[in-house]
Amino acid sequence: MEVTSRISTRSQILKGIQPLIGLVVIYVAFAAASGTFRTFDTAQTILTQAVILGTMAAGPTIVLISGGLDLSIGSLFALVAVVIGLMLNAHVPVAVVVVLSLVFGAVCGTLNGAITVGTGIPAFIGTLGMMKVYRGIAELLGANQDMSKFPDSFQAIGAGYLIPISIMVVCFLLVYVFLSRTRMGFNCYAIGGSNEVSRLAGVPVRKYYLIYYTIGGFFVAVSALILAARLNFTNTSWGNGMELDAIAAVIIGGTSLSGGVGGIGRTVIGVLIVTTLNTGLSHLGVSSSWQRVSIGIVIIFAVWLDVVQRRRELRA
Amino acid sequence: MSTGVDLNGPPLVEMRGIGKNFPGVRALDHVDFSLRAGEVHMLLGENGAGKSTLIKVLSGAYSRDEGEIFVRGKRVEIHSPADPLELGLRFIYQELNLVPQLDIARNMFLGTEPRAIGFVRQRELYDTAARSLERFHMNLDPRAVVGRLSVTQQKLVEIARALVKDAQVLVLDEPTDVLEDRSRQDLFSVINDLKKSHDVGFIYISHRYSEVHQIGDRVTILRDGKNAGTFATSEISLDQIIEKMIGRRIEAQYPHLSPSREEEALRVEGIRREEKLKGISLSVKKGEIVSVTGLMGAGKTELGRAICGIDPCDGGEVYVEGRKVRFTTPERAIRSGLAYLTEDRKTLGLIQAHSLRDNYGLPSSPRLSRLGFIDHGAISRETDGFMQKLNIKAPSRETRAGQLSGGNQQKAVVAKWLGTRSKVLVFDEPTRGIDIRGRSEVYALMNELLSQGIGILMLTSDYNEALEMGHRVIVLYRGQIAREFRRGEAGEEDILRTAIGAKIN
Numbered sequence: 001m002e003v004t005s006r007i008s009t010r011s012q013i014l015k016g017i018q019p020l021i022g023l024v025v026i027y028v029a030f031a032a033a034s035g036t037f038r039t040f041d042t043a044q045t046i047l048t049q050a051v052i053l054g055t056m057a058a059g060p061t062i063v064l065i066s067g068g069l070d071l072s073i074g075s076l077f078a079l080v081a082v083v084i085g086l087m088l089n090a091h092v093p094v095a096v097v098v099v100l101s102l103v104f105g106a107v108c109g110t111l112n113g114a115i116t117v118g119t120g121i122p123a124f125i126g127t128l129g130m131m132k133v134y135r136g137i138a139e140l141l142g143a144n145q146d147m148s149k150f151p152d153s154f155q156a157i158g159a160g161y162l163i164p165i166s167i168m169v170v171c172f173l174l175v176y177v178f179l180s181r182t183r184m185g186f187n188c189y190a191i192g193g194s195n196e197v198s199r200l201a202g203v204p205v206r207k208y209y210l211i212y213y214t215i216g217g218f219f220v221a222v223s224a225l226i227l228a229a230r231l232n233f234t235n236t237s238w239g240n241g242m243e244l245d246a247i248a249a250v251i252i253g254g255t256s257l258s259g260g261v262g263g264i265g266r267t268v269i270g271v272l273i274v275t276t277l278n279t280g281l282s283h284l285g286v287s288s289s290w291q292r293v294s295i296g297i298v299i300i301f302a303v304w305l306d307v308v309q310r311r312r313e314l315r316a
Numbered sequence: 317m318s319t320g321v322d323l324n325g326p327p328l329v330e331m332r333g334i335g336k337n338f339p340g341v342r343a344l345d346h347v348d349f350s351l352r353a354g355e356v357h358m359l360l361g362e363n364g365a366g367k368s369t370l371i372k373v374l375s376g377a378y379s380r381d382e383g384e385i386f387v388r389g390k391r392v393e394i395h396s397p398a399d400p401l402e403l404g405l406r407f408i409y410q411e412l413n414l415v416p417q418l419d420i421a422r423n424m425f426l427g428t429e430p431r432a433i434g435f436v437r438q439r440e441l442y443d444t445a446a447r448s449l450e451r452f453h454m455n456l457d458p459r460a461v462v463g464r465l466s467v468t469q470q471k472l473v474e475i476a477r478a479l480v481k482d483a484q485v486l487v488l489d490e491p492t493d494v495l496e497d498r499s500r501q502d503l504f505s506v507i508n509d510l511k512k513s514h515d516v517g518f519i520y521i522s523h524r525y526s527e528v529h530q531i532g533d534r535v536t537i538l539r540d541g542k543n544a545g546t547f548a549t550s551e552i553s554l555d556q557i558i559e560k561m562i563g564r565r566i567e568a569q570y571p572h573l574s575p576s577r578e579e580e581a582l583r584v585e586g587i588r589r590e591e592k593l594k595g596i597s598l599s600v601k602k603g604e605i606v607s608v609t610g611l612m613g614a615g616k617t618e619l620g621r622a623i624c625g626i627d628p629c630d631g632g633e634v635y636v637e638g639r640k641v642r643f644t645t646p647e648r649a650i651r652s653g654l655a656y657l658t659e660d661r662k663t664l665g666l667i668q669a670h671s672l673r674d675n676y677g678l679p680s681s682p683r684l685s686r687l688g689f690i691d692h693g694a695i696s697r698e699t700d701g702f703m704q705k706l707n708i709k710a711p712s713r714e715t716r717a718g719q720l721s722g723g724n725q726q727k728a729v730v731a732k733w734l735g736t737r738s739k740v741l742v743f744d745e746p747t748r749g750i751d752i753r754g755r756s757e758v759y760a761l762m763n764e765l766l767s768q769g770i771g772i773l774m775l776t777s778d779y780n781e782a783l784e785m786g787h788r789v790i791v792l793y794r795g796q797i798a799r800e801f802r803r804g805e806a807g808e809e810d811i812l813r814t815a816i817g818a819k820i821n
Contacts (some may be wrong), residue, residue, distance in 0.1 A: 168540040181692075193667035200626060200664060201679035201732075202650035259671060272671045 018305065019254050019269045026273060030280035037283050044161050047080035050275040051164040054268070056223040057246040058175045059109070059216030061267040064250055065179070067192035067259030068214045070112055072128040073241035075134035077239030080105050080224040082138045085147025094154045096136045102221045108134070109217020113210040131243070138236045158230030172282065174220060175264040178215070184208055192259025248295065249274050251303045273298065326389030327352045328485050328517040329374070329405070335382030335550020336541075343369045345541045346382070351485060356513050356518040356547070358528050361538035362561055364778065367471040367521050370538065371487055375407050377401055385451030387485075393520060393549040396798025405485045412470050414477075416463030423462050431476075442709060446478050450531030453509045459512045468502055475506070479514070492611075504531050523611060525554055525816060535769035537561055545586065562808050569756040570784040571763040573803075582740045586625055587632030592618040594795040595632070600740065602773040605762065607774045607786030610815050614792040616775040620742045623773070624656035625649035636739060648794055653739035656730050659775075661722070661750055665729045668718030672710060672728055673699045675717050702731035706761060730761060741765065743774045747781065757787060779811040793817050 031038045056073065064069050080101055087097045116126040158164055168303045179185040188197045191205055228234045246259075253270025255262025274295060281291045327350040336344040344366050351357050361367045372378040374385065376397040385392055387403045400407075414423045421442050422429075429439040445458035454471075454472050456465075462473060471491055478486055491503065496550045508531070510516050516550055520532065528535055529549055537560045582600040587593055592615050598821040600606045608616055621627045623634055625643035634641050634654075641652040658664040666675045677684060677695035684694050699713040706727045710720055717728060726746065731742060746762070747755040762772060762785065777783050782789050789801045791814040798814045 051544045143333055181690060182688050183681045184688065186677065186685075186690045188675075189670065189674065190667060193670050194663070197664055197667050198678065200646050200656065200658065202645075202647040202682070202736075203649055203678065204645075260667070 005222055019266060019273065022302075023269050023273050023276065026122060026276050026280065027316060030276070030283065034280070034283045036314055037280060037303060042279065042283070046272070046279050047165050048161055049279060050271050051168045052223050052227050053242075053245060053275065054168045054240060055171045055219055055226065056270045057249045057267050058171045058264065059219035059256060060243075060246050061175060061264050062185075062188060062212050063078050063216050063246070064255050064257060065192045065259060065262045066209065067195060068113075068209060069123040069127065069220070069247075070109075070213060070216050071124065071243050072108075072112055072130035072134055074239040074241060074243035075131045075138065075218060076108050076217060076220045077242055078236055079108070079134045079141075079225050080221045081140040081234035081238050082142040082145075082147065082236055084225060084228050085179050086141060086145065086149075088150050088154060089145070089147060095153055098157075098225060101225055102218060103219025105224070106214050106218040109214040109220070110210055112217065113213030116213075119211045124217065135236075135313070142234070142236040147235070150229070150232055155229050155232055158226045158228070160208070160236050164226050164230065167222065167226060171219060172264055172268055177213075179264060182195045184211060187204075188212060188258055192256075192261070194260075212270065217259045244275070248299050252298060254302070254306065256306065326386070327745050328385040328388060329519075330373065332386070333372070333383040334370065334373055334380050334385075336366075336378060337381050338749050344373070344380075347538070347541070347543045349536055349543065349546075351519055353484070353517050355427070355533040355813050356507060356511060356520050356531050357543040357566075358532035358535040359519060359521045359538065360523075360528070360535060360557065360561060361544075365538040365552060366541040367538055368489070370540075370563040371489065371519070371521065371755045374405065375736060399719065401481075405487065406481070406483035407469070407487045407489070408474045408491060409489045410491075412467070412474065414462045414470060417461070419459050419461050420449070420456055420465075420473050420476075421458035423473055424448070424458075424480055426477070428481065431793070442478075443646075449476060452476050452479060452514075453506055456777060467781070468500075479494050479516070484515070485517050485520075489521045490523065491520070491644070492621075498526075512550065514583060516612065525557060526566060544728070556638070558809060560813060562812070569759070571760050572681065573605065573785070574763055574766045575607060576766070577602040577769060581633040581769075582623075582773065583638075584633065584770070585633045585635075586649070586702075587619070587622050587634070588630045589618060589622050589627065590630065592795050593629075595623060596792075596795075596797055598773075598797070600773050602739075602771050603766040604767045604776055604787045605772040605785055607767065607776060607782035607789045608792060609776055609779060609782040609789060609811060610792035612777065614815065615795040616662075616777070616792060617744055618795075619738050619792070620656055620744050620773070623649075624654050626656060626741055643789065649684075650738070653737070653741065655679075655733035655734060655736060655738035655740070656742045657744060659725075659745035661725050661729055661749075666717040666725060666732070669716060670756060672703070672708070672717055672720075672752070673713040673729060676702065676713075676735055679732060684737070698735060699731075702734065705772070706731055707757070717739055720753065722750040723757055726728065726750060726758050727761065730758075730765075734765075738770070740771045740773065743773045743776065746774060747776075747778070780807045782811065785807065791815055 021283065035067060037040065056077065059073065083102050083104055084097060084105070087100065112127050112130050113119060116123045119126070156163065157284065179188060187198065187203045187208060188204060191208060195205060227238070249270040250267050251257055251265030251270065252273055255266050277294060277298065278291050318575040331347065334344050334347045343611060347370060348368065349370065359367050359370070362807050365426055370379065373380045374394065376394045379395060384475045385394055392403060399609040415426065424445050425441055430437045430444065442458050449456050449458060454476055456469060456472065465473065475486065483575060507518060532549040534546060535549050535552065535557065537544040537557060539561060579602045580599055581602045581604070584599070586595045588595050596619055598606065608619065610616055618627070619700050622629045625646050625648060628644065636653045639652070641649065643649045643652070662668065676699045681690060696713060700706070703710065703713060708724050708727045708731065710724060717725060720728060747758050750758060765772065774785060783806065787803050789806065789811065791798045791811055793815065798817070800808065
């Protein structure tokens with residue numbers, strides 16, 4: 001949480017802690033309501049559930065702090081998954097598949113950045129377009145293909161608890177180091193705070209945007225690799241709406257949609273809130289439709305808190 | 317209908333004994349002002365004399381601390397921007413306030429469209445608009461899209477919009493600033509017609525003093541927040557007006573400027589950009605302050621931004637310490653030792669929501685990182701160091717920039733740029749919006765920088781500041797250097813005359 005608390009007045013620190021309190025409250029409430037929820041097993045399930053969303057949300061954390069937005073990551077998730085499936089079908093060695101899919105994800109991320117930075121098209125529109133493009137290409141490539149029954153060495157990436165959770169933790173640590181220790185991470189906050197102030201201060205804003213989007217694409221690929229390995233198949237319909245789930249998790253954690261404020265610690269909590277809520281509600285036998293309703297309410301509530309606090313700060 | 321200024325009956329607007337204080341500044345001091353039907357009343361004064369404060373009190377943007385306001389003889393309370401509108405007062409600001417995508421009629425009746433059960437009555441809308449435009453002697457097509465009109469025509473639309481809402485008082489804030497000479501005449505003839513035929517009163521703020529006798533009936537001159545006199549324009553000459561405006565002001569303490577060195581810090585040769593900069597050459601020595609002044613729009617800010625690589629130039633060369641620098645980006649300009657300290661500290665100088673420390677570290681981050689990793693410890697240490705050295709008053713380095721006073725924000729901006737080891741600082745309006753004590757501190761700080769061999773190019777619209785804080789003063793007129801004065805060679809009057817393009821002897 002050091003990154004977030006650095007920009008600190010007392011209220012800022014408080015704001016960083018609020019989502020954590022929310023997470024604890026939600027967990028305790030479910031534990032009280034359901035005996036089976038209180039087990040180590042459930043905790044493990046929650047973490048495993050969190051892996052896909054968590055690795056995916058690592059990217060938007062950076063992109064949103066910099067003031068950008070990438071709506072195409074859900075479709076890119078499907079496209080990377082299809083590319084993985086096709087490569088494995090063609091008996092490409094697993095190590096090569098891993099490396100190439102990560103590179104592919106990153107390059108697509110760069111392309112997203114280039115479209116918005118290079119043309120001046122708003123990120124919302126540019127990446128909305130790419131969302132359709134990636135989905136379409138994924139469908140074209142994956143049509144009538146049986147992409148399943150992958151080699152054991154590939155399945156190992158997503159098997160059990162230990163490896164996927166470790167991968168997620170490493171992803172979080174990488175983003176933490178990036179945001180809190182590197183110059184590009186430091187400037188990410190400034191760019192999100194004010195693009196023009198940063199440009200006048202000599203920050204190569206456009207170049208950095210490209211890099212932030214590239215990192216976003218990279219984490220999409222990580223996420224797709226884990227899911228493909230765990231389920232032992234891939235499908236062109238994957239990732240539908242996932243871009244919004246990931247952005248929602250980032251925002252519930254307390255990163256600002258308008259940029260300049262946030263951190264990976266917040267995203268971790270946001271992801272855990274979403275998955276705890278889903279897992280807990282399933283435990284209580286609540287349908288997935290009602291789960292969606294409750295996530296929606298949590299998003300609105302989290303952002304409302306943020307708005308209220310910001311208004312109070314402005315008055316202070 | 318009257319055909320001249322109505323001298324009987326109560327004035328349209330009367331402001332009596334208006335006082336307004338800001339922290340450390342008495343912005344308005346017992347100002348009396350009145351406007352009669354059918355007159356154009358000019359409001360003149362130097363920057364900071366209180367013109368816009370007075371207008372903001374009238375518009376409800378500021379609440380007054382003392383005094384009373386009367387409209388048509390009745391005492392009124394103006395607390396919010398909605399109040400004066402109900403009283404028939406309209407304000408037309410420098411920036412255009414129209415929806416460019418809509419046509420003239422739509423703009424004129426925005427929010428007050430003739431309606432029947434929720435639907436806009438199209439024909440009535442356009443007919444009324446056409447009739448009104450004719451009545452106002454404006455030769456405009458109500459169906460023309462506003463965004464495609466010339467600036468003058470857009471100004472006219474704004475005036476028409478105010479008039480159809482039954483405005484009797486129009487406040488025009490530097491309306492001709494963006495206009496060409498010919499279009500100014502068009503605007504003037506419309507104003508002249510309107511004041512006669514519609515009994516409208518105009519408050520006209522301008523810094524083009526030559527307009528006083530072209531359009532004004534009376535003139536009020538403000539100086540240091542006080543009314544320095546109200547005159548019929550037929551009874552006062554331009555010379556007398558200038559004299560009244562300058563007077564003797566309460567000023568911030570200026571330091572005794574350190575002498576400059578011989579070596580050159582900055583040299584600019586023939587810098588050009590569109591119509592805004594028409595080939596400007598100048599040089600600044602180490603430890604020297606060169607003031608650049610002129611009217612708004614003369615090219616000061618454009619010059620600073622061009623030198624520092626922020627806006628692209630069409631031609632010209634820049635040398636820092638004798639080495640030619642070719643830059644297209646602020647990044648490269650900064651690396652070669654230039655820093656641009658923007659006039660707009662709030663939106664361009666500091667990230668208001670971020671801490672002092674994060675703001676400080678921003679331009680210095682290349683220097684303060686190794687292999688891409690940033691040295692947070694060093695940023696914190698240097699921030700603390702500068703806060704102490706420049707006497708920045710803030711609880712801690714983690715304080716958000718937006719919480720500081722204007723003077724302290726300016727010092728924070730200076731700290732931020734000193735961190736980049738700049739050799740030349742381009743200050744754009746270094747003391748705008750800063751109270752007197754803060755100004756004295758900023759001046760002392762600038763003087764301190766000189767002894768370190770830093771060269772300063774100061775862009776300012778405050779003539780007194782330009783004279784007192786500059787080893788040399790360059791006056792710009794329409795994108796060109798009109799004249800350069802050595803220290804002590806000129807007074808404020810000479811600067812003012814040069815700035816408005818008048819000949820001096």
